Amino acid sequence: MSDMLNRIKRRNTRPTVERNTSLVQPTESAQAAEAISPAPAAAVPEELTPAPQPPAAILSRRGSANAPVQSAAAGATAIEAELAALPQISQRRNIRLEVDLEERLVNFCQENDITVETFLEACFVEAEQNTRFRTEMATEAKSRVKLRKQAGKLRRVLSQLRK
Amino acid sequence: MKILACLSLAGGQGKTTTATLLGKHLAAAGHTVLVVDGDPQSNLTTFLGHEVAQNEPTLLEVMKASVELEDAIYETSIQNLYLIPSDDGLDNAQEYLSTTGMGAMVLGKRLSKGEGTFDICLIDSPPQRSQICKSIIGAADRIVIPCESTVKGFGSLVRTLEAVNELKDLGASNAELIGVIPFRDRWVGANQTQESRSVIAAMREEVGESLVLPSIRESEKFKKAISQQATLAELGVPDLAYPFDVLVERIESMEAVAA
Numbered sequence: 211m212s213d214m215l216n217r218i219k220r221r222n223t224r225p226t227v228e229r230n231t232s233l234v235q236p237t238e239s240a241q242a243a244e245a246i247s248p249a250p251a252a253a254v255p256e257e258l259t260p261a262p263q264p265p266a267a268i269l270s271r272r273g274s275a276n277a278p279v280q281s282a283a284a285g286a287t288a289i290e291a292e293l294a295a296l297p298q299i300s301q302r303r304n305i306r307l308e309v310d311l312e313e314r315l316v317n318f319c320q321e322n323d324i325t326v327e328t329f330l331e332a333c334f335v336e337a338e339q340n341t342r343f344r345t346e347m348a349t350e351a352k353s354r355v356k357l358r359k360q361a362g363k364l365r366r367v368l369s370q371l372r373k
Numbered sequence: 374m375k376i377l378a379c380l381s382l383a384g385g386q387g388k389t390t391t392a393t394l395l396g397k398h399l400a401a402a403g404h405t406v407l408v409v410d411g412d413p414q415s416n417l418t419t420f421l422g423h424e425v426a427q428n429e430p431t432l433l434e435v436m437k438a439s440v441e442l443e444d445a446i447y448e449t450s451i452q453n454l455y456l457i458p459s460d461d462g463l464d465n466a467q468e469y470l471s472t473t474g475m476g477a478m479v480l481g482k483r484l485s486k487g488e489g490t491f492d493i494c495l496i497d498s499p500p501q502r503s504q505i506c507k508s509i510i511g512a513a514d515r516i517v518i519p520c521e522s523t524v525k526g527f528g529s530l531v532r533t534l535e536a537v538n539e540l541k542d543l544g545a546s547n548a549e550l551i552g553v554i555p556f557r558d559r560w561v562g563a564n565q566t567q568e569s570r571s572v573i574a575a576m577r578e579e580v581g582e583s584l585v586l587p588s589i590r591e592s593e594k595f596k597k598a599i600s601q602q603a604t605l606a607e608l609g610v611p612d613l614a615y616p617f618d619v620l621v622e623r624i625e626s627m628e629a630v631a632a
Contacts, residue, residue, distance in 0.1 A: 212490040214443050214487070214490040215447075215455075218446050218447075218448060221443075225444055226428040226431060227467070228428065229460070
């Protein structure tokens with residue numbers, strides 16, 4: 211058996227390596243974070259303007275000015291850890307809304323700078339904590355289910371009549 | 374050591390299936406085999422039962438020469454079969470290879486240290502015309518092209534042959550085609566489907582009768598053999614292994630292996 215095979219078979223330790231397996235490069239993440247930070251208002255003097263903040267993960271890794279620059283892989287790991295601490299989002303699902311209500315709902319969300327998804331999440335969280343609210347919402351939702359089922363049945367009958 | 378690449382520029386052509394089963398066949402025949410997972414999807418790594426830890430050396434570090442070759446070679450549960458694994462991080466090799474200027478030569482140079490230790494090095498390639506793929510073609514002595522018995526498969530064969538010839542014309546590869554394996558050859562009872570028959574005939578026209586190997590039939594047994602880490606013989610279907618038996622014979626007749 212060759213020497214190399216013997217060494218491979220007997221190997222207990224290997225050199226450790228740093229490898230970035232993320233799709234997004236750490237520098238790209240930092241750039242993206244900066245891109246979405248609020249732009250300074252034109253009227254505010256420059257010295258009072260808050261500088262765009264990089265993610266907390268990067269800030270926490272920054273030492274003194276003389277500290278060695280962290281590697282790109284370590285940056286990605288820290289960002290991944292920060293990301294893991296934030297709420298995980300499920301897979302996309304289609305939601306169909308009542309036409310008349312949809313416009314009012316979208317307007318409401320735009321006025322409050324929220325999305326339909328986060329509105330739905332917030333409603334549910336509130337309902338979990340408020341029994342009266344929860345009951346009223348469930349009653350309203352049940353009547354809507356009933357109406358949708360009725361509409362579905364009518365559409366089915368209509369399509370059979372047209373065949 | 375002879376270096377053999379399982380190559381195709383399209384997905385689903387049977388590269389990893391061929392590399393996995395051929396590697397096991399060669400090892401069972403008594404050859405010391407090094408299989409290299411050149412695809413960041415790392416299915417070959419998974420199929421050979423290896424799980425890559427975040428800080429373990431892989432093919433990426435071998436390519437970048439940040440570790441010694443043997444640091445990234447792992448024993449598998451199969452006797453005589455060794456693995457250089459990969460993971461998603463292998464994508465980072467693209468940038469390294471494109472900036473070295475001699476990307477097509479890198480992998481061959483790195484693997485040359487296995488000379489004298491391994492009889493055969495078998496490389497699974499990614500399904501893209503990428504820098505990694507070029508480096509695999511550059512490293513290979515022989516190329517086997519698995520090719521699905523469909524129109525898409527035939528298209529990928531033509532495209533793959535063009536890529537190999539392009540690198541050969543540039544002097545960046547000396548690889549010779551050892552064979553084309555028709556993959557997912559469909560039969561209904563005793564009858565081959567029209568599409569499989571006509572596509573395999575087109576393969577013969579393209580590369581010559583002698584270079585089209587016996588086909589890998591469409592069968593769940595191949596998937597089973599791979600996912601259960603068993604051989605086709607162990608699953609009670611040794612006949613399905615015939616394409617690999619023929620390929621092993623061809624590889625054994627190669628000079629450096631026979632010696």
